[in-house]
Amino acid sequence: MSNEQLLHVGCVCGWEAVGTEDEIVPAVLDHGERIHNMRGTREQVLANAKPAEQPASAEPSE
Amino acid sequence: MSFPDGFKIEGPVQAEIFVVWLNGDALELTGPCGAAPWLIELGEPEHPVAAVERIVRDVVGPPVLVHSTSWRRDNDAVVLSFVVVIDASLVGDMASMPIARSELARSEATAAPTDIAYQQVLEHGLRHLAWLATDDPAVRDELSSGPWQRVLAPYIPEPFRALG
Numbered sequence: 744m745s746n747e748q749l750l751h752v753g754c755v756c757g758w759e760a761v762g763t764e765d766e767i768v769p770a771v772l773d774h775g776e777r778i779h780n781m782r783g784t785r786e787q788v789l790a791n792a793k794p795a796e797q798p799a800s801a802e803p804s805e
Numbered sequence: 806m807s808f809p810d811g812f813k814i815e816g817p818v819q820a821e822i823f824v825v826w827l828n829g830d831a832l833e834l835t836g837p838c839g840a841a842p843w844l845i846e847l848g849e850p851e852h853p854v855a856a857v858e859r860i861v862r863d864v865v866g867p868p869v870l871v872h873s874t875s876w877r878r879d880n881d882a883v884v885l886s887f888v889v890v891i892d893a894s895l896v897g898d899m900a901s902m903p904i905a906r907s908e909l910a911r912s913e914a915t916a917a918p919t920d921i922a923y924q925q926v927l928e929h930g931l932r933h934l935a936w937l938a939t940d941d942p943a944v945r946d947e948l949s950s951g952p953w954q955r956v957l958a959p960y961i962p963e964p965f966r967a968l969g
Contacts, residue, residue, distance in 0.1 A: 756838035778837055779814055780845040780860055
């Protein structure tokens, strides 16, 4: 099991992702582009991701 | 893209999509964001109707109908509202809820309503769809199967209009 910090990002539509940096960035960028026609950057995702409060699954969740 | 408290939809022109379908004789609201309005950014050079059709097709599946039904100013943007009809077979595991009737948001004679709930936008959208179902041959044809005409009959037909 990895000790890497888990991060959390939520969308205004209710979608949420929890995972490591390398898991959460592509998940958020994919959600933004595929569902909301928005394009962003890794830096934008990470600048606003918050530490996940619960050490639950490391898998991005929809 | 911004992420103040999670990310929100930006851009000067946005689409608010109401994905509706018939669950038996009941109109229901669904979508990839649940039983709620689905917001997308719109930009150049794609036509708004083409953008909505493309994204619905990619995410949900081929729509039966895509129609813009109103517009308003909200979220620091011009928001174009769309009613999108899908076949029941496309709902899958998306959350879905019956659509309740709602009072319309009414404008002043020369001013927009100050507050508009999404249920009011959807109510107007379905009234617009009811109007198209009798006035527009293409829409009438698409909604000729099943109980669509009967389900839409209680909605007082209304043309496109600005809500805000």
